[in-house]
Amino acid sequence: MEKIFRLAALLAVWISLSLHSFAQTPWDEVMMGKGEICAALMYEHSSWDQYWEGTYLRQNANIGTFTRQMGMPMIAMGVSKKVNIIASLPFVHTKASGGTQAGQSGLQDLSISAKVDWLQKQVGPGRLLFLTNAHFSTPIGNYLSDYMPFSIGVGAPELGLRGIGGYKMDNGLVFRAALAYIWRGQTEIERDYYYENGSVYSAFMNVPNVLNFHGAIGYWAFDNRLRVEATYQNFNCLTGDDIRAYNRPQPTNKMDFGQVGAWVQYFVKADRGLGALAYFNQTVSGRNVGKATTIGLGLTYQFKVY
Amino acid sequence: MKKIYNNCIKLFLLVLIASSCIEETPNYYEFEGYDFSNLDPNGGTWKTILVTSPTQITVPAPNATSSAQYQAELSEMKQKMSSLTPDEQAAVKYWTNNPVLRWNEIALELAAKYNLIPGPNADGTYTLPNPANPQGPPAFPFAHPPYTSRMLAYLSVAQFDALVVAWHYKYEFNRPAPYQVDTAIEPAYAKSQLPSYPSDGATLALVSKEILVAMFPLETIYLERKYQEHIASLMHAGINVQSDIAAGVTIATEVVKLAKQRASTDGMAKAQTPKPVSDSIANAAFERFGWKWQNMETPQRPVGLTPLFGKVKMWNVPTVEEVRPGPPPAPGSADFNRDAEELKKFASHMTIQQRRIANWWEDGLGSYTPPGHWNKFAKEAIVRHKLNPLRSARVFAYMNTAIMDAGVACWDTKYYYHYPRPIETIPGFKTILGTPNFPAYTSGHSTFSAAGAEVLAYFFPSEAAQFRAWAEEAAVSRLYGGIHYRFDAEVGTTQGRNVGSYAVNRAKADGAQ
Structure with missing residues (x-):
């Protein structure tokens, strides 16, 4: 049943995408022109040695330092000047330095998003921007979500809608805020009983929905060849239970975090050809998640096909 | 603008389709009350x-249904x-x-x-x-x-x-x-x-x-x-x-x-021992066999789980020694090496089906444990067979005493032989299930499950093959999980079946058939 649903949902998204509208990271204001394609290869390394069990920040020597590495091909395409689509499929690998449990690795979730540029209006010394990004993702392969903290994803289909508002000044300064509501479905697990504030007799877990805020102050320099940003994001599950004392997490948990970060992107030639990017995120607050430090590196190549 | 509108509708429909496919997550077994297949008047x-005899508990004779008191209660x-x-x-x-x-x-x-x-x-x-x-x-x-x-x-x-x-x-x-x-x-x-x-x-x-x-x-x-x-x-x-x-x-x-x-007075209060007692149990095994189990967590737990649960009073088995199996193969022996190689092979070539079996039967921390899993099976069988409350309680009583006896027998064996876990004997071995805080031989899952299955097979003979197949699957699941050797599981299954037969024999003689 779930497979049918996934296929149907995937199909629906493809149809809606092919019929009309919609482009770079799902939360920024960057759009590409019609026929432009940007292919990117990203690598991300994230690690933590403390995690929040509920709201209690703790260590666990049987995990030691937890490391999550991700390699992600990503492709963005300008369907039109106003509509861009982005697709990505990460490969994730997890392991712990302590304890005796095996990590997990595999393809995670295929994500497709469509970004629409609704408004660009000169107001004073800059342009006022409004964009939306609708995205859908679904697990690929058969990784087990109910193997936290090692599982590479929550194993549930996801549908999100994000509004992005910004003000880009003529001198290159950008102020941007994005807010997304992410509806997350169920994840199929490999047992038919689990505890979530009481007994649950089911082989499915409800993965909580999320409100995700992303804010940035950025600066474009050298003729739009260098982009630097300071970022903050807040990820909040709207429901969910806490990790119980010295117990493992599970996909039903209320996972929240706040992250500060920085983003640098450099295009060798203005808006074509090779580019490189690097980012850094530090988790500063959280609940039922690791206090992670993340660095990401990427290479992008942009070209025009029509 | 029309495009936006269309798009919104599509998104809405998608959410709607998705919502309708949500599986239920009930908090208890949903079944309707049923007609009992039998009232068991005797x-x-x-x-x-x-209880020695029902008459040792005195219950006053009730008022007749025609009495004023009864009629008042009825109103x-x-x-x-x-x-x-x-x-x-x-x-x-x-x-x-x-x-x-x-x-x-x-x-x-x-x-x-x-x-x-x-x-x-x-x-x-x-x-x-x-x-x-x-x-x-x-x-x-x-x-x-x-x-x-x-x-x-x-x-x-x-x-x-x-x-x-x-x-x-x-x-x-x-x-x-x-x-x-x-x-x-x-x-x-x-x-x-x-x-x-x-x-x-x-x-x-x-x-x-x-x-x-x-x-x-x-x-x-x-x-x-x-x-x-x-x-x-x-x-x-x-x-x-x-x-x-x-x-x-x-x-x-x-x-x-x-x-x-x-x-x-059943001995449970003493099952979790202080460290000196636990150490002397480990040393006795080491002197007898030349090996001993150790906790591998960080920091190391000083005492295993309930080392003296094997001394707790059993329900249906006169003495625990009569259901204690012989020793496991020594680490490093040919028999041991064969079973250790098998674990390495499972870990490096795990199929989805094997992973599913390991997780399905994990019943680990935070769960209702293997005894709980078998109680769930019993409950479902009771509903299928429309048993009355008395007959249901009888199934649970014999099954749960058999399962506890299996636990006592298994724990006696575990601490008598004090056999190390695969993560101790196989260098660098990593597992997909957490390794429990007690010795390997015999496997608790195997023993609990085989005992539970034997009792359920007796009460529900038409489903006997299924219960026994489940017990076999529960046993082998521990190999896929990387936390037991095949000999732990196989000997545990035999031990559990043996313990279960004591409960079955007792049930056969209780006057209910």
Whole structure:
């Protein structure tokens, strides 16, 4: 049943995408022109040695330092000047330095998003921007979500809608805020009983929905060849239970975090050809998640096909 | 603009389609009350386990249905039935006419809630749950598999005995159910000829509450609420009047005393030993066999889980030594190497099916444990076969005493042989399941499961093959999980089957067939 649903949902998204509208990271204001394609290869390394069990920040020597590495091909395409689509499929690998449990690795979730540029209006010394990004993702392969903290994803289909508002000044300064509501479905697990504030007799877990805020102050320099940003994001599950004392997490948990970060992107030639990017995120607050430090590196190549 | 509109509609439809595909996540087994396949009118003659004879518990003769007192009770019940709140109606539907199943579910839920292993203190020491200070931290109890097996055994035995006594008096006094006396009463459950004095529901409610309060002292308020709800539902359902309930409570009070008496002297209080005792057990094994198991966690736990659970009083087996298997192959021997190589092969070439089996049977920390898993199977079989509460309690009593005996036998073997786990003997070995805090040989899952399966196979012969196949799968699941060798599982299965046969033999002679 779930497979049918996934296929149907995937199909629906493809149809809606092919019929009309919609482009770079799902939360920024960057759009590409019609026929432009940007292919990117990203690598991300994230690690933590403390995690929040509920709201209690703790260590666990049987995990030691937890490391999550991700390699992600990503492709963005300008369907039109106003509509861009982005697709990505990460490969994730997890392991712990302590304890005796095996990590997990595999393809995670295929994500497709469509970004629409609704408004660009000169107001004073800059342009006022409004964009939306609708995205859908679904697990690929058969990784087990109910193997936290090692599982590479929550194993549930996801549908999100994000509004992005910004003000880009003529001198290159950008102020941007994005807010997304992410509806997350169920994840199929490999047992038919689990505890979530009481007994649950089911082989499915409800993965909580999320409100995700992303804010940035950025600066474009050298003729739009260098982009630097300071970022903050807040990820909040709207429901969910806490990790119980010295117990493992599970996909039903209320996972929240706040992250500060920085983003640098450099295009060798203005808006074509090779580019490189690097980012850094530090988790500063959280609940039922690791206090992670993340660095990401990427290479992008942009070209025009029509 | 039209495009936006269309797009919104599509998004909305997608969410709608998605929502309709959501699987249910119920908090209890959803079944309707059913017609009992048999009322077992001679159930009062069945052999009890704790009670010597039903007549050792005195129940006063009830008022005749024609008496003014009974008629007043009947009016009171009808009065209550006529003004039920939605919550009260929901409670009647929830409890059903086989509330044995609901109390068993409550027990499993508490097992899952309390099955949390204490973590280390900041200085690297561990504090153990203490019944004298249940709040902790850590909270008491740690409802690990031995604890849970024992909890379920006492619960089921007390339920069974109390119901045998209730049945004895039901058929001695033969006071009909309210709806047989007054045909204007429409009970919430299927009508039956089962005499209603004393109330089987009330005796079950009190026995279950009292045993569970003793086992989970922090849950007193929760259990009292469940108890009151259950008791009230008996009148609301139109199946008992007040004096039926009072007589049921009288029986329960006496049975609970006997159960608590046995529990206080069965040896469980000494099962979790201090470190010197634990060390001497390990050293005895080392001197005998040349190996010993060690905890591999960081910081290392100083004592394994309940080293002396193997000395706890058994229910159906006279002495634990008679169900203790011979020694496992020595580490490094050809037999050992073969089984260790097999584990390495599973770990490096795990199929989805093997992973699924490992997880399906994990029943690890935070779950209702393997004994809980078998109770779930029993519950489902009971509904399929439409057993009455007495016969249901009998299935649980024999199965749960067999499972606890299997736990005792397995733990005796574990600490007698003190055999190391694969993560100790195979360098660099990583597992997909957490390695438990006790020796490997024999496998607890295998032993518990085989014992449970033997008893269920006896009670439900048409499903015997399925129960035994499940027990085999539970055993092999530990190999896929990387935490047991094949010999742990195979010998454990044989041991469990052996222990289970003691319970089956006892059941064969209890007068119920």
